[in-house]
Amino acid sequence: AQSVTQLGSHVSVSEGALVLLRCNYSSSVPPYLFWYVQYPNQGLQLLLKYTSAATLVKGINGFEAEFKKSETSFHLTKPSAHMSDAAEYFCAVGDTGRRALTFGSGTRLQVQP
Amino acid sequence: DTGVSQNPRHKITKRGQNVTFRCDPISEHNRLYWYRQTLGQGPEFLTYFQNEAQLEKSRLLSDRFSAERPKGSFSTLEIQRTEQGDSAMYLCASSSAGGGSDTQYFGPGTRLTVL
Numbered sequence: 093a094q095s096v097t098q099l100g101s102h103v104s105v106s107e108g109a110l111v112l113l114r115c116n117y118s119s120s121v122p123p124y125l126f127w128y129v130q131y132p133n134q135g136l137q138l139l140l141k142y143t144s145a146a147t148l149v150k151g152i153n154g155f156e157a158e159f160k161k162s163e164t165s166f167h168l169t170k171p172s173a174h175m176s177d178a179a180e181y182f183c184a185v186g187d188t189g190r191r192a193l194t195f196g197s198g199t200r201l202q203v204q205p
Numbered sequence: 206d207t208g209v210s211q212n213p214r215h216k217i218t219k220r221g222q223n224v225t226f227r228c229d230p231i232s233e234h235n236r237l238y239w240y241r242q243t244l245g246q247g248p249e250f251l252t253y254f255q256n257e258a259q260l261e262k263s264r265l266l267s268d269r270f271s272a273e274r275p276k277g278s279f280s281t282l283e284i285q286r287t288e289q290g291d292s293a294m295y296l297c298a299s300s301s302a303g304g305g306s307d308t309q310y311f312g313p314g315t316r317l318t319v320l
Contacts, residue, residue: 096247101245126308128311133313133316134313134314135209135211135296135311135312135313135314136248136296136298136311137311138308138309138310141308182247182248184247190261191236191238191253191255191260191261191300191307192238192250192253192261192263193240193248193250193309194250195247195248195249196247197245197246197247198245198246198247
């Protein structure tokens with residue numbers, strides 16, 4: 093079964109600094125990969141999705157993620173953090189043939205003024 | 206295009222009571238999913254419907270849990286004889302049929318507190 097590891101349950105950056113949130117998946121077969129964001133007391137909002145069309149995926153709100161098969165990673169980045177980026181971020185993986193997504197445990201991003 | 210809606214948003218119940226949650230997916234989506242999210246964790250898959258057929262169930266879905274999607278539109282998730290361990294956020298998601306892994310769009314969730 094697929095598994096997802098998000099290194100760092102909490103990440104704190106200054107406003108304007110680079111955001112890097114890490115995600116590693118377990119499969120050797122390129123899966124479908126997602127990043128979702130969750131604001132307090134809300135559901136999950138899709139940031140971006142990797143489906144093998146391109147290794148660098150651009151999402152909403154200035155976020156992007158790069159798929160690296162050799163490292164089984166799909167890290168999320170944003171060049172310049174904004175206060176409104178403070179939220180919980182989840183990496184998820186989908187298998188071909190299964191509809192269920194497997195989520196990581198999440199990384200809470202704090203943005204300091 | 207309205208998103209996925211869930212009702213109620215919050216539910217407080219006493220241990221042993223039954224509760225039912227409702228999910229209305231995005232109107233053109235034929236796939237519907239239920240997940241459970243406990244504090245500090247990512248969502249965990251519970252079950253999945255394509256139209257009215259329940260095609261996959263997680264081992265997390267004990268016999269106290271039942272989900273239905275009678276007409277292939279809205280879905281209900283019932284928990285019987287609730288336990289304190291059932292306290293969690295219950296998330297519903299929907300997607301439209303397509304190749305590979307289609308994108309799931311999530312509702313705001315129903316937060317269940319079992320006293």
